[in-house]
Amino acid sequence: MRQPFLFMDLGHGWQNMTGHQGPATALASFSIDWGTSQPTSQPDPSVLSFKLIDRSGELAGNSTRLAGAKVLIQLTRMPQWSDLTDPTDWQHQPDIMDWNGFHLAHRPDPTQPPDPTALTIFKGSMATGNSIEQSNQGTYKLSLHANGDLVRASRTTQQGPTSSDPALAGKHWTLSTKQRIDEVQQRLISLGCPPLSETTVTWLNHAAGDLAPYELSSWPDLSTVLHSLASASPDIPLFYETH
Known part of the structure; x- marks a missing residue:
């Protein structure tokens, strides 16, 4: 049994x-x-x-x-x-x-x-x-x-990457869609969280559109950054742990 x-x-x-x-x-x-x-x-x-x-x-x-x-x-x-x-x-x-x-x-x-x-x-x-x-x-x-394990992502509020472009002054998470996906993946791994699967990464690279940066006055947790990668998709994706 x-x-x-x-x-x-x-x-x-x-x-x-x-x-x-x-x-x-x-x-x-x-x-x-x-x-x-x-x-x-x-x-x-x-x-x-x-x-x-x-x-x-x-x-x-x-x-x-x-x-x-x-x-x-x-x-x-x-x-x-x-x-x-x-x-x-x-x-x-x-x-x-x-x-x-x-x-x-x-x-x-x-x-x-x-x-x-x-x-x-x-x-x-x-x-x-x-x-x-x-x-x-x-x-x-x-x-x-x-x-x-994903609780670490929901409690991590670190500054995202910035840009030297004057038009993006005062903002962070100024990366391209692919770069933001890669950065989120690296941070998940460094926190000991389950990483995004290859299937998820491939889907995000096709489904996620242009992503707006965040103001430096706003530090969203990593779980929010992850969810926002494709929150505008009509498929309404959610991310969860698998083992």
Whole structure:
């Protein structure tokens, strides 16, 4: 059966935080907010809200380890015949087992590291606004939040390139369409954001028209500059993360 796995990098590589056995943590629940309610508005970066059960108190007692920690959620890959290693003969399987539910016989190993062939449904870093609650049994419930990687683009308001042309004095992002696309791409990569795909770059170079520069008194965030590249297109394009 396919299952969501939560991984966190607390400074020593990815750790699987999903398991419900042993003294470590266990994933209790999670939700992801993403998308936009307006077709003409660029989606906000995805936000992950999740709860961990900390049996040992290791994380609860050293919550600074969570600051800026990387977070990854994957949906395990579809099981293959080679994964179904139960030696029990078919005739001795439970009566409820049938071909439609045969895939449920597979239980992914919660101790495994991230799988490059699995579907990644969230990738980002820990945010603020977290809380810790101790239960009567001595365990801890951590209510945590993480932002998708594109949040860096929405929080970056740097000056764009300028021109020596006197007609463009007092303005920035004075590049040609192709140059602006290339500059946005370079800045996304330097921030650690997912870069524009080759298909997107090719489409933008054909679809984006002449772009007006910004006044030096206006410093739009990089996400706004990205969305404005083709905001006038009748296709109403929106940009989002893929993994």
